[in-house]
Amino acid sequence: MSPAPITPDAAASASPPALLPPLPNAMKSPTPQNFDDIFHKKFMDIIQHFRENPHTGPLTQKDRKEFIDRAYYQTDDVYFGRRPLTDHEIKMRALTKVFYKVLAEEPWSDEWIRPHDVERKLSRFEMHKDSAALAAQHGIHTPREAIAAARSAVITPAQIALAQADPKLRTPRGPWDDIEIIYIPGTVSSHATNAIDRNSTYPISVSSVAWILQTHICRDMTRPFAMANKFVTCADTEELSKLRKFACNICDYAPHLLDNDNISLLIVLLILTRSEICKRFENNGIRIEGSTISHRRAECMKQKLGWKNADDRKPFDNVAQEFQxxxxxxxxPAPRAHRNPPRKQARKSSTSATPATPPIGYYASPQIRHPENIPYPVNSGINIPAPKFPMNFHYPGPHLLEPAMPRDDNVNGNTTIKVPPVVALAEQTNDIGSSGTEPMDLS
Structure with a gap:
């Protein structure tokens, strides 16, 4: 029996299904709005489902890493994946992915320290030749064992505070300050690795490496989204100085965290530039080119985060440039520029080149007296010139200033001016000795 045909009129007259009434607010489950809260809820759901499955064994480190990645991608899809994002949210999304990868991989653990017999072209630690005998006395033969032993003996900040309060509670540091290792960077071949001069590389004590790993800024991190927001918006001078010191300590004492398979490389590249990292390596006797750091960075982003091209890496690069x-x-800080620089004091000379200026200030008005016996006023002040007195003296005419020349009037009426004769200054004589041909007789 076939169903009755549906006519257009019947389809148009069909009433919509009745909608269920909305649940009251008291019956709704609270939905977290923060990224970290959403992640925590999804992560705990995954853990609970894992424990309820009777076919699963104990939770391993590999399972934990897989569950963190799964919960992160679910949270990212809910929080960022269903709406258009602003520039700030794009930056936050990129950095949140980085810090959740740090949370999953725990780069401060000992498993990221490569063994001493790893492939020759990979970077690794080696025992310093002067510390091999001391390490052997304590049953230590590899750098990885030395760092692990030093981490177990690391003095915590709480113990340091107790030691400062009571010197009797001071814990001996042991031989870990004296056992030293050197960092050998990765090269293109085993021949190039063997050619590295071990004597020029600055040795590092295993206690220093252990301290940097124990005080990693992400070791106690529980909210990666909040950590990402700190890097995007932080402007506090003290906090920025602490972060830079942390990055510099990694370059100096834990350089293995800057390998291409360690996610801490991206944390350091958020704080320091590529040239600063290369310079600190060079100061420690480790020669690494800037292109090597760039290659490690690109490889780490590709393998760890799936960023394969420049567009994928652009949000991270923008945050790094701003934060640096x-x-x-x-x-x-740059020195402050002075708007009005101090003027140079003029050189003083014993002789003034300009006339003296009158004194400036308040002075009493001049006093003018009118004595009875003087018909004109007399100035008694010092800053008003005296009145001009009438000056009556005889000025001779121009005819009196011409010199008179002697004249002689002739009978014919002609006037002759007499010129005095020229007097000879010396007359020629014929005396002996008056010429060069007739010398003087001195006998």
Whole structure:
């Protein structure tokens, strides 16, 4: 039996299904709005489902990493994936992915320290030749064992505070300050690795490496989204200085965290520039080119985060550039420019080139007296010139100033001016000795 045909009129007259009434607010489950809260809820759901499955074994480190990645991608899809994003949210999304990868991989653990017999072209630690005998006395033969032993003996900040309060509670540091290792960077071949001069590389004590790993800024991190927001918006000078010190300590004492398979490389590249990293390596006797750092960075982003092209890496690069500028301004502020620089004091001379200026200030008005026996006023002040007195003296005419020349009037009426004769200054004589041909007789 076939169903009755549906006519257009019947389809048009069909009433819509009745909608269920909305649940009251008291019956709705609270939906977290923060990224970290959403992640925590999804992560705990995954853990609970894992524990309820009777076929699963104990939770391993590999399972934990997989569950964090799964919960992150679910949270990212809910929080960022269903709406258009602003520039700030794009930056936050990129950095949140980085810090959740740090949370999953725990780069401060000992498993990221490569063994001493790893492939020759990979970077690794080696025992310093002067520390091999001391390490052997304590049953240590590899750098990885030495760092692990030093981490177990690291003095915590709480113990440091107790030691400062009571010197009797001071814990001995052991031999870990004296056992030293050196970092050998990765090269293109085993021949190039063997050619590295071990004596020029600055040795590092295993206690220093252990301290940097124990005080990693992400080791106690529980809210990666909040950590990402800190890097995007932080402007506090003290906090920026601490972050720069952390990055510099990694370059100096834990350089293995800057390998291409360690996510901490991206954390350091958020704080320091590529040239700053290469310079610190060079100061420690480790030669690494800037292109090597760029290659490690690109490889780490590709393998860890799936960023394969420049567009994928652009949000991270923008945050790094802005944050490095803030760190530079906080740690190395530029000198302030003076708008009105101090004028140079004029050189004083014993003889003044300009006339003296009159004194400036308040002075009493001049006093003018009118004595009875003087018909004109007399100035008694010092700053008003005296009145001009009438000056009556005889000025001779121009005819009196011409010199008179002697004249002689002739009978014919002609006037002759007499000129005095020229007097000879010396007359010629014929005396002996008056010429060069007739010398003087001196006998």
């Amino acid at each position: 500028t803030r760190v530079k301004n906080a740690c190395f």
